[in-house]
Amino acid sequence: xxxxxxxxxxxxxxxxxxxxxxxxxxxxxxxxxxxxxxxxxxxxxxxxxxxxxxxxxxxxxxxxxxxxxxxxxxxxxxxxxxxxxxxxxxxxxxxxxxxxxxxxxxxxxxxxxxxxxxxxxxxxxxxxxxxxxxxxxxxxxxxxxxxxxxxxxxxxxxxxxxxxxxxxxxxxxxxxxxxxxxxxxxxxxxxxxxxxxxxxxxxxxxxxxxxxxxxxxxxxxxxxxxxxxxxxxxxxxxxxxxxxx
Amino acid sequence: xxxxxxxxxxxxxxxxxxxxxxxxxxxxxxxxxxxxxxxxxxxxxxxxxxxxxxxxxxxxxxxxxxxxxxxxxxxxxxxxxxxxxxxxxxxxxxxxxxxxxxxxxxxxxxxxxxxxxxxxxxxxxxxxxxxxxxxxxxxxxxxxxxxxxxxxxxxxxxxxxxxxxxxxxxxxxxxxxxxxxxxxxxxxxxxxxxxxxxxxxxxxxxxxxxxxxxxxxxxxxxxxxxxxxxx
Numbered sequence: 001x002x003x004x005x006x007x008x009x010x011x012x013x014x015x016x017x018x019x020x021x022x023x024x025x026x027x028x029x030x031x032x033x034x035x036x037x038x039x040x041x042x043x044x045x046x047x048x049x050x051x052x053x054x055x056x057x058x059x060x061x062x063x064x065x066x067x068x069x070x071x072x073x074x075x076x077x078x079x080x081x082x083x084x085x086x087x088x089x090x091x092x093x094x095x096x097x098x099x100x101x102x103x104x105x106x107x108x109x110x111x112x113x114x115x116x117x118x119x120x121x122x123x124x125x126x127x128x129x130x131x132x133x134x135x136x137x138x139x140x141x142x143x144x145x146x147x148x149x150x151x152x153x154x155x156x157x158x159x160x161x162x163x164x165x166x167x168x169x170x171x172x173x174x175x176x177x178x179x180x181x182x183x184x185x186x187x188x189x190x191x192x193x194x195x196x197x198x199x200x201x202x203x204x205x206x207x208x209x210x211x212x213x214x215x216x217x218x219x220x221x222x223x224x225x226x227x228x229x230x231x232x233x234x235x236x237x238x239x240x241x242x243x244x245x
Numbered sequence: 246x247x248x249x250x251x252x253x254x255x256x257x258x259x260x261x262x263x264x265x266x267x268x269x270x271x272x273x274x275x276x277x278x279x280x281x282x283x284x285x286x287x288x289x290x291x292x293x294x295x296x297x298x299x300x301x302x303x304x305x306x307x308x309x310x311x312x313x314x315x316x317x318x319x320x321x322x323x324x325x326x327x328x329x330x331x332x333x334x335x336x337x338x339x340x341x342x343x344x345x346x347x348x349x350x351x352x353x354x355x356x357x358x359x360x361x362x363x364x365x366x367x368x369x370x371x372x373x374x375x376x377x378x379x380x381x382x383x384x385x386x387x388x389x390x391x392x393x394x395x396x397x398x399x400x401x402x403x404x405x406x407x408x409x410x411x412x413x414x415x416x417x418x419x420x421x422x423x424x425x426x427x428x429x430x431x432x433x434x435x436x437x438x439x440x441x442x443x444x445x446x447x448x449x450x451x452x453x454x455x456x457x458x459x460x461x462x463x464x465x466x467x468x469x470x471x472x473x474x475x476x
Contacts, residue, residue, distance in 0.1 A: 004345065004348065005345070005346055008342060008345035008346060009346075011342075011345075012331070012334070012338070012342040015334055015338050016331060016333045016334055019333045019334065019367060020333055079327070079329060079331075079332070080325050080327040080328070081329045081330065081331060083297050084325055084329045084383070085346070086296075086297055086313075087295045087296060087297060087318060087321055087323040088318060088343065088346045088347065089315065089318050089346055089347060089348075090346045091315075241299070242296065242297060242313050243298060243299035243300075243301075243313065244297065244298075244299055245258055245298075245299050245300065
């Protein structure tokens with residue numbers, strides 16, 4: 001592993017984003033607008049906002065980072081830059097690490113911004129430490145990078161890669177415990193939700209919004225989210241073929 | 246050691262035999278031109294040496310190493326047929342990135358491909374000819390020992406083509422091995438050695454002078470036609 005090549009890749013991805021300010025603005029603003037919308041929907045149901053607001057802070061970075069990462073890597077594949085990169089000294093894990101680092105950083109800024117808005121002006125009430133909430137949101141963003149990189153390995157066109165969003169992300173949203181507590185789902189569905197990473201992110205967010213302080217269970221949830229992220233990155237590196245037809 | 250050794254290379258793509266029974270050996274210090282009509286297998290041959298072509302049978306080695314291995318990747322600078330550079334980065338940012346991957350500096354590469362006056366320009370605002378040179382610069386950076394250039398002169402004006410061929414001459418005099426493909430046979434006169442490819446087979450590997458002697462003409466296009474008709 002060469003840290004220099006990973007950092008060079010992260011820097012290159014961030015430079016590409018700097019030349020595309022509209023995308024950066026959308027990534028930063030859209031979740032803020034959606035949390036505001038949620039607050040307005042629950043104008044007369046303040047408790048419901050407190051219940052849904054925190055889990056959605058984990059969901060937004062997952063969606064934006066998943067889409068941006070999967071499309072960015074697909075563009076590398078289609079434009080031929082990926083083929084060229086695979087003939088240079090950079091290793092596959094170094095390349096994906098660069099992606100995870102740059103989009104992770106972008107997502108960290110996004111998560112901080114949305115959390116500040118939601119906890120400040122929008123008045124979301126949480127009992128746990130705010131710093132841990134932001135850390136969990138950032139971990140989910142790194143997970144989004146991993147899943148996005150993995151999804152792009154199975155797509156050959158923009159049309160295909162966008163279709164992985166309803167396949168990979170939406171079922172997790174339905175099963176994560178946001179709509180109905182996971183314990184109240186049929187046994188089979190509960191078992192499926194146990195192997196989906198967003199479930200643990202939402203468990204963690206519920207913990208933070210309901211209970212003061214942290215616990216082993218909360219750190220366990222965060223560790224599981226990070227383990228899924230690392231697993232997705234490794235799997236992405238394995239499925240990235242150097243030789244193509 | 247030879248820069249590239251190929252023995253019994255055969256590649257099948259989409260059920261079609263693209264390369265078959267290719268034996269080649271390429272030395273450093275010579276401009277080696279890979280010529281043949283489109284569809285003759287030039288790009289597939291270059292991709293096989295670069296280590297990105299799947300379903301390769303036979304053996305290919307780059308300075309004794311397996312193509313695509315870490316050792317081979319340190320030695321190879323590859324310019325694909327499509328420009329394969331980042332549209333949303335400037336010239337300097339593109340070349341700087343590929344330099345960083347090799348642990349090298351950009352150095353004088355931009356001057357050598359005559360792009361230094363525009364280094365701050367975004368690639369998406371460049372002409373096709375300029376993009377081709379950014380792509381070339383990205384392959385040259387870090388002084389790789391083996392340069393694989395897939396049609397680097399296509400679509401360029403005559404003046405620029407002449408300058409690039411003299412750049413290739415300079416690069417090999419500095420010790421690089423250079424394989425450059427083109428479908429314009431006339432460009433063969435700039436090469437020390439010609440590899441003529443047709444329907445996935447090597448028709449001949451010879452010097453331009455030998456080609457003229459064997460076919461009785463100085464017109465390389467005509468010489469190639471005669472060689473194929475004789476075969």
